[in-house]
Amino acid sequence: MTKTALRKYYQEKRLSLTDRDRNRMDDLLLIRFQQWEIPMHISTVLSYWPLKHRVEPNTFLFTDFLAFRMPGIAVAYPVSDFKHHTMQALLVNDDTDYKVNQYGIAEPVEGEPVAPEEIDLVLVPMLAFDRKGYRLGYGKGFYDRYLSKCRPDLVKLGLCYFEPVGEIPGIDQYDVPLNACITPERIYEF
Ligand SMILES: Nc1nc2c(c(=O)[nH]1)N(C=O)[C@@H](CNc1ccc(C(=O)N[C@@H](CCC(=O)O)C(=O)O)cc1)CN2
Ligand SMILES: Nc1ncnc2c1ncn2[C@@H]1O[C@H](COP(=O)(O)OP(=O)(O)OP(=O)(O)O)[C@@H](O)[C@H]1O
Numbered sequence: 001m002t003k004t005a006l007r008k009y010y011q012e013k014r015l016s017l018t019d020r021d022r023n024r025m026d027d028l029l030l031i032r033f034q035q036w037e038i039p040m041h042i043s044t045v046l047s048y049w050p051l052k053h054r055v056e057p058n059t060f061l062f063t064d065f066l067a068f069r070m071p072g073i074a075v076a077y078p079v080s081d082f083k084h085h086t087m088q089a090l091l092v093n094d095d096t097d098y099k100v101n102q103y104g105i106a107e108p109v110e111g112e113p114v115a116p117e118e119i120d121l122v123l124v125p126m127l128a129f130d131r132k133g134y135r136l137g138y139g140k141g142f143y144d145r146y147l148s149k150c151r152p153d154l155v156k157l158g159l160c161y162f163e164p165v166g167e168i169p170g171i172d173q174y175d176v177p178l179n180a181c182i183t184p185e186r187i188y189e190f
Pocket of ligand 1: 048049050051056078080087103105125126137138139140141142143
């Protein structure tokens with residue numbers, strides 16, 4: 001399958017999930033996440049705002065659990081620049097206001113910027129991933145560009161409702177592989 005066909009297939013597969021399917025899978029993802037041995041050095045995490053209309057795993061479950069296990073952990077959300085396909089991470093707190101951008105993604109309106117080098121854990125959205133840890137996103141390279149600026153010891157944790165494909169086609173030098181990916185069935189470590 002080509003990258004474009006794979007994208008279409010997984011986009012449709014996600015959209016066919018009912019709210020009940022999604023809630024059940026979010027529960028399973030959280031159970032797997034709770035079994036994951038959180039690396040000790042994590043103090044700043046870059047999450048993402050789950051897109052309702054695209055049916056993405058509910059990251060709030062994960063960041064709430066992290067905050068419970070590691071009080072004081074800092075959480076940031078990306079603010080995207082759709083002209084350059086880059087992202088900036090802004091720290092959020094309970095008082096942060098969000099604005100929905102032209103693609104329906106809620107982004108913090110203000111917040112302290114965090115440099116990519118300061119991030120310890122990224123929760124990475126995706127459409128699909130493969131057995132080597134390569135991911136398929138929306139094809140704009142936002143995450144590949146961002147991850148290339150982070151520290152080598154950054155933990156890149158994917159969240160996906162579906163099991164891996166054999167191989168994502170067309171991997172290039174910009175594709176940054178994940179360290180691990182959580183699915184409702186298990187945790188894949190790469
Ligand atoms: N929740 C979440 N936030 C995220 C991402 C993500 O995958 N999930 N991103 C990960 O990169 C970045 C935003 N990436 C995007 C990449 C492309 C389009 C886009 O082209 N949207 C068009 C067409 C979409 C389509 O192909 O169906 C549109 O919505 O009209 C939107 C966002 C940053 N924030
Ligand atoms: N660090 C980078 N510098 C320049 N171009 C880049 C960089 N990272 C990625 N790109 C380019 O951006 C595009 C990303 O396409 P690709 O299909 O890999 O996106 P994706 O991983 O599916 O999507 P995304 O990262 O937005 O979720 C490619 O054309 C790639 O060459």
